[in-house]
Amino acid sequence: METLSKEVLGVTAGQAEKMEVELKRPRICMPSARNFTKRAFRCGLYEAQDVLLEVDDVDLICLEALSGFQLKSAWQRKCLYHDVSRRLMFMNPGLRKVRVTQEYDLFVVICQDVWDIPHVNAIEGWKDYCKTTVLWIDEVWNASIPDYKYLLGALNRFDHVFIGCHDSVASLSKAIGQSCHWLPGGVDAIRFNPYPNVPARVIDVYGIGRRCEGIHQSLLRAAGRGDIFYVYDTFHASDTPVYDHRQHRDLYADIGKRSRCFVVAPAKRDDPATQGQVEVGFRYYEGAAAGAVMIGQSPDCTAFRQLFQWPDAVIQVQPDGSDIMEVVARLISEPGRMFTISRRNASEAMLRHDWLYRWKDIFRVAGLQPSSRMTAREHRLKQLADFSGAGYYDRYHASGATRQNL
Numbered sequence: 001m002e003t004l005s006k007e008v009l010g011v012t013a014g015q016a017e018k019m020e021v022e023l024k025r026p027r028i029c030m031p032s033a034r035n036f037t038k039r040a041f042r043c044g045l046y047e048a049q050d051v052l053l054e055v056d057d058v059d060l061i062c063l064e065a066l067s068g069f070q071l072k073s074a075w076q077r078k079c080l081y082h083d084v085s086r087r088l089m090f091m092n093p094g095l096r097k098v099r100v101t102q103e104y105d106l107f108v109v110i111c112q113d114v115w116d117i118p119h120v121n122a123i124e125g126w127k128d129y130c131k132t133t134v135l136w137i138d139e140v141w142n143a144s145i146p147d148y149k150y151l152l153g154a155l156n157r158f159d160h161v162f163i164g165c166h167d168s169v170a171s172l173s174k175a176i177g178q179s180c181h182w183l184p185g186g187v188d189a190i191r192f193n194p195y196p197n198v199p200a201r202v203i204d205v206y207g208i209g210r211r212c213e214g215i216h217q218s219l220l221r222a223a224g225r226g227d228i229f230y231v232y233d234t235f236h237a238s239d240t241p242v243y244d245h246r247q248h249r250d251l252y253a254d255i256g257k258r259s260r261c262f263v264v265a266p267a268k269r270d271d272p273a274t275q276g277q278v279e280v281g282f283r284y285y286e287g288a289a290a291g292a293v294m295i296g297q298s299p300d301c302t303a304f305r306q307l308f309q310w311p312d313a314v315i316q317v318q319p320d321g322s323d324i325m326e327v328v329a330r331l332i333s334e335p336g337r338m339f340t341i342s343r344r345n346a347s348e349a350m351l352r353h354d355w356l357y358r359w360k361d362i363f364r365v366a367g368l369q370p371s372s373r374m375t376a377r378e379h380r381l382k383q384l385a386d387f388s389g390a391g392y393y394d395r396y397h398a399s400g401a402t403r404q405n406l
Contacts, residue, residue, distance in 0.1 A: 256290030
């Protein structure tokens with residue numbers, strides 16, 4: 001078929017170039033705090049942003065902090081608890097202003113908690129130029145919602161609100177008079193995936209972030225005796241700034257892929273702010289994606305039962321650490337079982353918990369069609385899941401797998 005020329009179409013060369021630019025124009029606008037807050041606990045959500053950047057056309061607005069931001073932000077947060085005027089939540093906390101000047105299909109704001117929401121006040125014009133707006137807040141605990149009464153009005157500016165705490169959805173929906181959606185945590189499963197070139201699992205137990213002190217002490221004693229190689233944080237890792245969030249996640253994934261066992265516990269299990277609310281923390285997604293055997297406690301909640309419904313997703317141990325070394329020793333003595341658990345964890349993470357699936361959920365609610373790159377990533381995830389399957393295990397075992405690799 002003959003290709004129609006610009007002249008036949010009645011379009012000048014300049015108009016054609018303009019059309020090509022418009023066709024490639026990003027359809028999503030997304031602000032990010034990555035340039036001014038680099039604490040380790042935020043890196044998982046920055047990773048989620050990076051996956052969207054990979055699979056769609058996105059304008060990433062990297063917000064910048066002005067002089068005095070920390071002081072102004074802290075003052076604003078303190079006063080928000082008592083702001084009967086309900087105006088402080090709409091003030092810029094000290095970030096450089098940015099103006100949106102082109103149209104987007106979607107504007108999406110990702111917040112660690114409600115205190116990040118004022119960051120959006122540094123952006124002007126987003127309500128005028130963005131067809132659909134989404135707010136995604138990872139942490140909202142039921143016990144804290146009454147304390148937010150003077151700031152929840154800011155959530156109504158968005159067409160759709162997603163939160164990461166399953167059991168808070170109904171309470172927050174009632175508080176803001178708008179239906180909220182549950183959006184589980186996730187992981188860049190491709191980054192954490194150990195297949196097809198499985199590295200040697202030279203670390204017996206890996207513990208990161210919050211810890212059960214009884215389990216930690218038991219593992220420390222075993223490591224001191226030379227019984228195991230135990231890798232753990234020696235500082236408050238979650239509050240520590242990182243140089244680069246991608247390097248941080250790469251190193252974390254590389255250690256996870258080299259660990260036989262990965263310690264897990266319910267989200268913020270020892271934090272009074274949860275008031276006993278049980279939720280699924282990020283460690284479960286990351287440990288599974290790395291193909292490690294997760295040891296610890298399964299969260300006793302609906303969310304976990306929906307998300308990790310395969311056998312041996314978590315090998316149970318007592319929180320006081322009384323049986324941890326018995327469990328670890330038994331697992332290490334059964335390399336075939338360990339590898340079966342490992343490949344199943346990695347495979348299920350590929351099929352369920354990559355950030356891609358969370359973005360597809362957001363797109364579905366927001367009325368956006370998935371991009372071709374999203375489809376391509378999903379296909380790759382399924383291929384990697386196949387590598388983790390029984391057929392791959394048979395080939396790997398036949399090649400002479402050693403205890404280190406298991």
